[in-house]
Amino acid sequence: MRSFLFVLIWWLPGAVAAAPPTLEPLQIAEQFVAPAGWAGMKDYLCCEAAGQAKQETLGQQIPARLQRSCELLNQTDSTAVVAVELRAPTERRDFYLHFAKEDHAWKLQAIRNLAMTHLGPPMVELLTALPPAEVAEYDRKHPDASHAFTVGNLRLWTAADADIAAHFRKNRADFRKMLRLVQAGRYFTTDSSAAGEQAANADPAVHALLRKLYLSRVTRRETGCASCLEFVIGGKVNSTVGLLYQPQPAQLPAMTPEHLIMLRPLGDGWYLYKTT
Template sequence: MKHFLLLALWLWLPGMARALAPLEPLQIAEQFVAPAGWPKMRDYLCCEAAGQARRETLGQRIPARLRRVCQLVRQGPATAVVAVELRDSVDRRDFYLHFGKEAGTWKLLAIRNLAMTHLGPPMVDILSNMPPAEVAEYDHKHPDASHAFTLGNLRLWTSADADIAAHFARNRTDFQQLLRLVQTGRYFAPAQPAAAPTGEQAANADPAVHALLRKLFLAQVTRRETNCASCLEFVIGGKVRSTVGLLYQPTAALLPAMHPDHLIVLKPLGDGWYLYKTV
């Protein structure tokens, strides 16, 4: 009888250990966005996310045809961010899962994406279908933001992260030249407050800087989007305070922290460059 009890306990304990084993943020994300349901979902949700996903996982709400790719962006002692890309044969979309630790267990806190991008495609359609005469008239009325720039900027603003990263890679030489121009001009000196507009205005008015910004479909260079006084932010665009752009900060220790209430993602592109989004 004693041996039977020992055998039963030996068989039972590994199963219990597996049931109680904590999941890492990437594992939770993959379960949460999978097409099938997840019976244990509620054990790994907290706060805002728990209120939003009461009966179904996010994956159950997403059309089954979409492929889901999860990427761990950052994982620290108490917070983590996982990026999720949805794709099919014609489209890509991105959103971001923010995690925190509760009593030693990772839990999904919030789901974020870039807001109001649905406004972009109708504007792109209008601009793309303009006849040459209307394009000329548009350029006459908007000398600082031509038809070609506006169309390219709108497309980039609503692009998937992978497409923005590809745009950066294709134009890396121009991005580096733009960075050198801004740094050489000392428009954003260390002693200058991040909110001071004078240096920012001068930088964006510099003819060489302005020309490269327009060539790269960038709206402006600033330091006010990510609350990072030591970073340079090359803004693509956005609506209200939900923006996307490229950030430069070569010292990793000085990077701003990601947070679901502001900086929703910061993806490394190499050599101190990052793709960022705010909300």
């Protein structure tokens, strides 16, 4: 019995040392997107992320020329979201890491980004190459969405988070004015009032500001938040980006990899959001 206890006591410290260290979501994200490999990666992955990163970290798959930075957007007792920005001299890209806590340990469960944005640049290139006569013809055929609006809207739709945030800050006064007009009109009196949404977007003053700010519409049906106002920039199918207003943080919708993939605070109750 004494020899058995001796072996057990000798073995236990090694067993404890072999356990993976406890890491927070931001620490896991930084390791996962770093250019170097990460031998302990599999201890911090689950669900679809475990199937996507079998041999290499995401950082190893990203071109080495891109700089990477991570920002914790939200962390609760059971979930967390980290935004990752990739930067090069002429480009910026964003994606989002969704975490869940399993058996008291954080695991990366899903990687998300705004879908189909690759369609935007070719469309912008085509539109900006039109000669003046064709631009005038375009405007005649599209009185509700001029050439200038369409180009600006496409560029904003495919822009990096930092650029959309800069657009909001630059035009904060117009965003506030538009918000006051929508609130004063009391268009959204029910959770899913299609008639109210149509009336809000048809209001000449609201419509003019939407076009000035390169926004496609105001709605309440994009993020699953019945008390939020959503000013949609654009997107394809259900993968959209826009600005959300909700001054009460407790009423904000929760981020999930299945729908609301990102919610970034911009100040004064405004948020940048993306869905998938």
